Amino acid sequence: MNQLTNDECRELAERLGICWHTVEKKRNHEHLPPDVIYYCELCETHLPERELMKHTNPNFLDPVVVLREMRKREDWPEFVEQIGDTIFRDGELATLIDVDYIDDTGLLAKAALDLLRNLTKGEDDG
16 A cells, blocks of 8 residues: 555645644744744744744654544544444453554555545535
């Protein structure tokens, strides 16, 4: 499978309600503090140059990042059905994820993106 593209990362962030920062260098802007020279026009985040490297877009190649964001959603159970299963173990529900999704190519992010696209398609059709 192909590695997750930057465009797919941006689309996933947007569908998850996360700003995909397009930070631009700004000069001589009176409304910005003197140490701020980078600015994301989408979410209006101001960044001093020394903070730029700390402030990055989500790394959806990391399956932990994808799981963290997807667990926040009401459609988490549908996502689990797509990538694994839920079992009852030791008196509690446990989520099992197919080990193939735990890689560094973004396979889990692609699965999340597929689910979110299908959910949106279903809303558009309904």
